[in-house]
Amino acid sequence: MTPAENVGDENNAYQQLSPDDILNAVEALGYPCDGRLLALNSYENRVYQVGLEDTSPVVVKFYRPGRWTDDAIREELEFTQKLAELEIPVIEPLKDEAGEVLHRHGPFRLSVYPCRGGRPPDLENPEHLEQMGRFLARIHNLGETSDFKHRPTLDMDSFGTRARAYLLDAGFLPEDLTEAYSTVSQHLLDGIARRLDEVKAARHIRLHGDCHPGNILWRDDGPHIVDFDDARMGPAIQDLWMFLSGDRMQMTVALSDLLEGYTQFRDFDPRELHLMEALRTLRMMHYAAWLARRWQDPAFPRAFPWFNTNRYWEEHILSLKEQMAALDEPALVWN
Template identity: 65%
Template sequence: MSEEEAAAFCMLSPDQILNAIEAQGYPCDGHLLALNSYENRVYQVGIEDGETLIAKFYRPERWSDKAILEEHGFSDELDRQEIPVVSPLRDHSGCSLFYQGPFRFALYPRRGGRAPDLEDPEQLEQLGRLVARIHNVGASQAFLSRPRLTIESFGIKSYQYLLEAGHIPPELQTPYRTLAESLLEQIQISFDRAGDVTRLRLHGDLHPGNLLWNDTGPHIVDLDDARMGPAIQDLWMFLSGDRLYASARLADLLEGYTQFRDFNPRELHLIEPLRTLRMMHYAAWIARRWKDPAFPRAFPHFGSANFWGEHILTLREQAAALDEPTLVWD
């Protein structure tokens, strides 16, 4: 990202946002609310005599236009199969990615809802059915312009970047390096145990915050991290707690999932490795975005000995979890 693009994105103003949306034929009523998003800039926008819209302004150079359009196309495929997903709006010529000066953006209808109740077996079973239907569509073809979830992209490149970027205090760099390299060895062993599992198009970041529940049931939002990967990636974020608790939640999810799609139990070897890779990738994500003023404001302790001491402790706990027997699905 050039310095000019970075500055323009970080200083995106209300007037620029409203002008961009009005240029697409939506007269704004002046109501503008910034939503909780750091990677992109996302706003709730009031429309005169119309339904409120969600506007997503894409971070420059994160995704190519082709990758964004692949995400939009995947969303449309899901929508055609009557899978409840919030798809981008299209103009009269069928375009879903819009341009205004240096900015690229998409518009979405606003859909409300609450987080799923992960204590409710019926909701978990319904969630499992929904994910299986997404995966049936995802398995029909591959992404061509979006990445794969790999040990290298989420783990190796993340820890290497963190050591090079200088955010880790000097006295913690060696402990972090040693631990990260050991974790990556454990993760590789777990991937080897899982074997050659199928990679398919995924939501990629399916946590409770990206699943909204209302009176009609669940619907999916924010496919921005869609990529190729194993099916368990869209399931493990709903599993937490001790082994007994997580096993019960897993059974509920897969009870629903297997009503629509077979599940390969070897993928259970990937739950803790994927959780660990996400932690490593998350820390590197903050570091990579540090020049964006929103990130120092949101993560003021990043770079402190306290932050990195806690991060290393969490990763050590993950090292222990990686040595535990994998969850069993009966």
């Protein structure tokens, strides 16, 4: 790991990133900035829309120091580029004159993207779900051709076991709720382990990894898929289940629409449906621990003022108890 990959405290590193630093970094890559700068909705990294003279703005992403190695970031960017070459609608990074897409400015690593607008997909629109299914299948077709070598795998240890241990060890939980969290989270991990054991044959492929409606920009020509920062190895269902919402009947209908498009380009293993609630639970546990790990980053208390309150932890534990019941329910059925 180079010094730039491990600069300072990763929770406070962005305090070194001033507006002038951002504009200077973009101008150093040959983009004539006009002084306009807009912070976009990103917290793990820092992402800005930067106005340019006489042309459309660009989006610049500053990677959180210490989170990923250069090799891991390059795998993300190369995966996105290969998807774009296949005419899959992703927002790929812009190359400099040397063909490079990962850049450095001081202690920071960054990439630059064209600016694209859009709206979230309509999850009640069957055509939107079918279209998403088609594009996700094509992403997965490329994803299965090789493995990530420098990026992680979605598993119970990293998303569940370590998340639970961090919250219990770091003192975030109120004293009167610690035992309740400890008990319910351990029961959930036991249930998740059983589900994972039932579907041992689920194939792990390269995924988007965090494919939720907020990472889809819907335009007149269809979806544009953004933010591959959490790309990792895992089962295909991880990129599908977050488009299913509502009660069991509503999710079944949405699943049918999504897989109607998906199976036009790729087979789907219905055994993976048994992983849905396990993956949902792991995401919930991981999200709470992520907020806790980042709480010393000044941007997080401003953006998530409701976190780390008694009410938050009470509601989180209640949601986890509801997941205990969900894990015991039969999987959705795809006809």
